[in-house]
Amino acid sequence: MxxxxxxxxxxxxxxxxxxxxxxxxxxxxxxxxxxxxxxxxxxxxxxxxxxxxxxxxxxxxxxxxxxxxxxxxxxxxxxxxxxxxxxxxxEENKNTLGTWSVFIGKEIIGAGNEELGKSLMKMYFYTISEGDDLPKSVLFMNDGVKVPTLNEQAVEHLKYLEKKGVEILVCGACLNFYGLEENLKVGKVSNMYDITNCMKEASKVITL
CATH class of the missing domain: 3.30.110.40 (TusA-like domain)
Incomplete structure (x- = not known):
């Protein structure tokens, strides 16, 4: 069957x-x-x-x-x-496993329809969470901090990535600016210094 x-x-x-x-x-x-x-x-x-x-x-x-x-x-x-x-x-070569980072500076992917942009963000994290070549870190700043706080479906995929050892850093000043300090559902509160160092240490940084 x-x-x-x-x-x-x-x-x-x-x-x-x-x-x-x-x-x-x-x-x-x-x-x-x-x-x-x-x-x-x-x-x-x-x-x-x-x-x-x-x-x-x-x-x-x-x-x-x-x-x-x-x-x-x-x-x-x-x-x-x-x-x-x-x-x-x-299917990518695993030699680069854990050497790249993702920088999220806004709540949606692309420009245009907000609902579509949020859905694309969810699908992006689902896609990389199902792959073998995982990022070393995922970094959230500015409007991007709304993803680990308000996008419930993206949060589930981020939690899965975190369980696999991916470091998830969320800008504390940004959370404070948007009043979302109590809404963080995944990752840890971080700062410009740590986020900048993660970007420096990465072999490449993908910005969405």
Missing amino acids: NKIIDAKGKNCPMPVIMAKKEIDGGNNRFVVEVDNNIAVQNLQKLANSQGFITDLKEDNEIFKVYFSKSSDAASGEDECEECNEILDKL
């Missing part, structure tokens, strides 16, 4: 990552359930790139993408462009 992966209500890259974990675990036959066409297309491209074939069934706007191993599936030239970078990071 095929294993059923429930990815309904999840936006990309989450369904792709969930399917990739099954493939990496040696599962050659499984089903991913999603509720949007973009996820279906990305799952089909992932399957093609990984030597799988897919069958699609739809019932009341729920899509079931059946994965099965095929020895003569495409070689991967049409791999999902949107998920390419994410999948590459999951």
Whole structure:
């Protein structure tokens, strides 16, 4: 019987990552359930790139993408462009494990719709928490301190990262400015000196 992966209500890259974990675990036959066409297309491209074939069934706007191993599936030239970078990071050389940092200076990713930006922030931390190449530290300053205090879903992924040994530092002066000192749910209160040193010691700093 095929294993059923429930990815309904999840936006990309989450369904792709969930399917990739099954493939990496040696599962050659499984089903991913999603509720949007973009996820279906990305799952089909992932399957093609990984030597799988897919069958699609739809019932009341729920899509079931059946994965099965095929020895003569495409070689991967049409791999999902949107998920390419994410999948590459999951397979990245582990020699850089724990040498890079993430700097968060605002509550959302990008510019535009605030709700979308908060959702993207949540998905970003979910993505890196599921990978092998984890950052050495995650640093929050200015408007970014609203993420470990107010973004409940991002907080859960940050807690998971913290359990894996990732250092999470949150600017105390910024928490005080926004009146969020009592709302910190993950990480430890820090200062400009410690945050600056973390950035200096990192091999690279990714700023969102």
